[in-house]
Amino acid sequence: MTHRPIIKDYLLRSAALEGFVPLMRELGIDGAALIADAGIKPDALASPESNISYAAFLDVLAAAREASGLQHIGLLIAERQSMSILGPLGFAIAQAPDVREAIGELNQFLHLHNTGIAARLVIEGDTVMWRLEVLLSNRPGVRQQEDLAVSIGVGILRSLLGRDWSPELVTLQRRAPMNTAPYRQAFRCPVEFEAEHNQAVFDYAVLDTRIAQSNSQLHAILNSHLRGLDASGKLDYATEVQQIILHAMKGGECTLPRVAQMLGTSQRTLQRRLSAEGRSFRDELETVRARVAMRYLEETAIPLTSLSMTLGYSDLAAFSHAFRRMTGVSPSAWRKGNRAN
Incomplete structure (x- = not known):
């Protein structure tokens, strides 16, 4: 994909x-x-x-x-x-x-x-x-x-x-x-x-x-003026979903039902609107996970197993596979090449 x-x-x-x-x-x-x-x-x-x-x-x-x-x-x-x-x-x-x-x-x-x-x-x-x-x-x-x-x-x-x-x-x-x-x-x-x-x-x-x-x-x-500006220049839906995913992830429950609830919509509507932009909930979740993972890898010495749990993966292997798919390199390789001074 x-x-x-x-x-x-x-x-x-x-x-x-x-x-x-x-x-x-x-x-x-x-x-x-x-x-x-x-x-x-x-x-x-x-x-x-x-x-x-x-x-x-x-x-x-x-x-x-x-x-x-x-x-x-x-x-x-x-x-x-x-x-x-x-x-x-x-x-x-x-x-x-x-x-x-x-x-x-x-x-x-x-x-x-x-x-x-x-x-x-x-x-x-x-x-x-x-x-x-x-x-x-x-x-x-x-x-x-x-x-x-x-x-x-x-x-x-x-x-x-x-x-x-x-x-x-x-x-x-x-x-x-x-x-x-x-x-x-x-x-x-x-x-x-x-x-x-x-x-x-x-x-x-x-x-x-x-x-x-x-x-x-x-x-x-x-x-009223702000609402008018908002109506004429809405965020694309994928970006709006990414913002909610980021907040949900920090709260410890980043699932489709939870994100839909935070957006005040149904799971079906959320998926349908993302599909209209050529995206899916999984796409947005993996994108946010990868960005957050990069930040942890660059800024902290958190063990990879702990990081995988923080991001909501079932185990380290699932995290490593997803990260490599999104970035082309393993989490450890990313950390080695991008560690902040």
């Missing part, structure tokens, strides 16, 4: 590069050249609403890390950005009545800004975890993107709650850099690395905090 390439591209608004060139200039680096080298044309940056390749954006972040020698370059970019980079979405969440609705709106419509990231809230008792997942998790620059995304998320909460607010904890999937001080300074809370999720953790009461500057009439207008 012929599979679609694992490294599928996504799109994001060019506003994601706001402040990048001036920052690079401060560091003595030609940021415009890094952008051009990644294949992003200057006219794509003329309007913040223009779409650019997400893979190219990650390449820009990877190049910036290499040129600057700063593992925390994503945090520095985030310092120069605000909710305004989200365009209409940023304006809408600023007018939401409370933090719960603001985050819910951002999670729902984030794909209007970036189709390569999925976000969700997880609530356990009095603890809230706002999780961000990068779908192109096996591409250079992804660690900087995760730093950037979580930092922007915390920045959004500070815009809504006050600049002195900080989460109780931030966790990142990336390996700990040699210098962790910039992370503690940026988030102003404990930071854990090599974690299962990229997330900001805070108290449940935060969700019910009213947003002082909110305007209900303006919010209704902006929300």
Whole structure:
């Protein structure tokens, strides 16, 4: 069977590069050249609403890390950005009545800004975890993107709650850099690395905090505008299913019935809609499994047997067979050739 390439591209608004060139200039680096080298044309940056390749954006972040020698370059970019980079979405969440609705709106419509990231809230008792997942998790620059995304998320909460607010904890999937001080300074809370999720953790009461500057009439207008944009530019269904599979996998139950339930549809409808795009649930499951496996193999020393269980395979042999079919090499060979420094 012929599979679609694992490294599928996504799109994001060019506003994601706001402040990048001036920052690079401060560091003595030609940021415009890094952008051009990644294949992003200057006219794509003329309007913040223009779409650019997400893979190219990650390449820009990877190049910036290499040129600057700063593992925390994503945090520095985030310092120069605000909710305004989200365009209409940023304006809408600023007018939401409370933090719960603001985050819910951002999670729902984030794909209007970036189709390569999925976000969700997880609530356990009095603890809230706002999780961000990068779908192109096996591409250079992804660690900087995760730093950037979580930092922007915390920045959004500070815009809504006050600049002195900080989460109780931030966790990142990336390996700990040699210098962790910039992370503690940026988030102003404990930071854990090599974690299962990229997330900001805070108290449940935060969700019910009213947003002082909110305007209900303006919010209704902006929300209606977002729904109009959403209706005219829906994600392809396979990408939507991949996002749900990724969340389901992290929850420990990644089956067709579970994913269909999370999508609010029937198993038959899910399969039919994927079939209309020339895909199947198994295709999407194996694609996500391979991407997650690559990330674990590159970032951690997890034993292959444990990894196969994490991904939901019956045994190591089944995992190795599936991984080789998707990538052309064994898991151990991939780890040897791609281990992160």
